[in-house]
Amino acid sequence: MSTAHHRKKQPLFVRQQLLEVAARLASEKGMTAVTLDAVSGASGVSKGGLLHHFPSKNMLLEALFDSLLERLDAAIEEAMRADPLPHGRFTRAYLHACLALRDQPQGTKDWAQVTMVLLTEPQLRQRWHAWVRERSEEYVGTDSSVDAAIVRLAADGIWLADLLGSHDLDESARQRLIDRLIELTRL
Amino acid sequence: MSTAHHRKKQPLFVRQQLLEVAARLASEKGMTAVTLDAVSGASGVSKGGLLHHFPSKNMLLEALFDSLLERLDAAIEEAMRADPLPHGRFTRAYLHACLALRDQPQGTKDWAQVTMVLLTEPQLRQRWHAWVRERSEEYVGTDSSVDAAIVRLAADGIWLADLLGSHDLDESARQRLIDRLIELTRL
DNA sequence: CATAACATACCAGTTGGACGGTTTCGTCAA
DNA sequence: TTGACGAAACCGTCCAACTGGTATGTTATG
Numbered sequence: 001m002s003t004a005h006h007r008k009k010q011p012l013f014v015r016q017q018l019l020e021v022a023a024r025l026a027s028e029k030g031m032t033a034v035t036l037d038a039v040s041g042a043s044g045v046s047k048g049g050l051l052h053h054f055p056s057k058n059m060l061l062e063a064l065f066d067s068l069l070e071r072l073d074a075a076i077e078e079a080m081r082a083d084p085l086p087h088g089r090f091t092r093a094y095l096h097a098c099l100a101l102r103d104q105p106q107g108t109k110d111w112a113q114v115t116m117v118l119l120t121e122p123q124l125r126q127r128w129h130a131w132v133r134e135r136s137e138e139y140v141g142t143d144s145s146v147d148a149a150i151v152r153l154a155a156d157g158i159w160l161a162d163l164l165g166s167h168d169l170d171e172s173a174r175q176r177l178i179d180r181l182i183e184l185t186r187l
Numbered sequence: 188m189s190t191a192h193h194r195k196k197q198p199l200f201v202r203q204q205l206l207e208v209a210a211r212l213a214s215e216k217g218m219t220a221v222t223l224d225a226v227s228g229a230s231g232v233s234k235g236g237l238l239h240h241f242p243s244k245n246m247l248l249e250a251l252f253d254s255l256l257e258r259l260d261a262a263i264e265e266a267m268r269a270d271p272l273p274h275g276r277f278t279r280a281y282l283h284a285c286l287a288l289r290d291q292p293q294g295t296k297d298w299a300q301v302t303m304v305l306l307t308e309p310q311l312r313q314r315w316h317a318w319v320r321e322r323s324e325e326y327v328g329t330d331s332s333v334d335a336a337i338v339r340l341a342a343d344g345i346w347l348a349d350l351l352g353s354h355d356l357d358e359s360a361r362q363r364l365i366d367r368l369i370e371l372t373r374l
Numbered sequence: 375c376a377t378a379a380c381a382t383a384c385c386a387g388t389t390g391g392a393c394g395g396t397t398t399c400g401t402c403a404a
Numbered sequence: 405t406t407g408a409c410g411a412a413a414c415c416g417t418c419c420a421a422c423t424g425g426t427a428t429g430t431t432a433t434g
Contacts, residue, residue: 011379030308031218036424046381053379057424116307125351146360150341153364157344164312173333177340198413223390234391236414244390
């Protein structure tokens with residue numbers, strides 16, 4: 001009966017907003033704080049409305065995780081388009097995507113933290129495995145060298161350090177590290 | 188009135204067991220499955236008994252995280268004692284501790300997953316920060332080089348890959364990577 | 375006017391935790 | 405040696421708040 005009932009209906013916008021709210025809750029207050037009540041409350045959407053978009057809590061979490069993977073894919077594809085050299089292209093793009101989150105404005109750090117939170121949920125970890133397997137098969141021709149694997153490993157380490165805030169590297173050292181990693185993808 | 192009431196009192200053992208059960212629940216079913224009821228039920232200790240050892244759920248989680256950090260400290264110290272060269276000694280020990288979990292028997296993989304699960308809880312992330320800061324200050328004389336930082340970063344990456352099961356490195360490649368990392372700690 | 379996009383009301387089960395009871399243990403005087 | 409006694413280590417119950425989810429509306433949109 002109240003406010004949101006009379007406003008213009010924007011299903012895609014509302015759906016998007018619900019995912020963002022869920023992401024913010026997860027990163028700020030941990031996984032246990034992501035409840036249907038909390039999400040619906042913080043987004044100004046009723047619980048019924050929330051359950052209309054996502055039939056169950058699992059569906060909500062899976063949709064959230066999928067949207068994060070889509071963003072990752074988009075960032076990687078964009079970086080790959082700007083890279084003329086085929087060999088190691090995917091690995092460089094992956095590295096770039098991992099590095100990017102540190103320099104992005106506010107929301108993107110949450111993004112990474114949510115990814116990690118979601119990875120702790122065993123069911124969603126399978127989705128991540130599938131993603132990794134797909135990519136490693138797709139780019140087996142150009143990114144299957146040992147060095148490339150090492151670079152991707154290091155990128156994960158940087159990703160982890162960035163989102164945990166364990167910054168003990170200064171800018172110049174970080175830049176030297178990145179240069180070296182990119183060099184490794186070309187070998 | 189029933190069973191456990193009459194058995195011999197073993198406060199330290201019970202406390203230890205409660206932490207192990209909580210760890211197992213967290214790694215197998217995710218953070219949302221770690222409830223007081225679940226922990227007390229799976230450990231054969233009443234909820235009252237559980238709340239006697241850990242006055243609140245937060246206290247339980249913090250104690251669990253602390254015990255994990257203690258294990259990490261113990262593994263690192265052991266590795267450091269076996270290392271005669273001071274320069275980079277802590278970093279090598281840290282690397283060794285990160286690598287060790289893959290080769291350990293069953294329970295230890297859970298250990299790492301729990302660490303990650305707990306790291307998603309914002310309050311516990313601060314504890315991790317404190318741990319990192321302490322160590323980086325303690326070993327500033329021997330492990331503050333850029334290369335050492337890089338090695339620790341890569342160790343985190345390996346740690347993450349191991350516990351997520353994203354194994355795309357074969358044994359020989361892994362060994363070459365490790366050798367290279369150890370070499371870097373000596374520069 | 376049919377359907378999608380919401381809202382409101384309600385439910386049964388679960389949650390963290392408070393509370394008061396019972397049993398064991400350490401210790402120290404007699 | 406004993407035995408009293410306070411503290412620590414448990415147990416079982418109860419509860420208010422919250423949980424995910426259902427069922428049934430009401431409103432907007434094509």
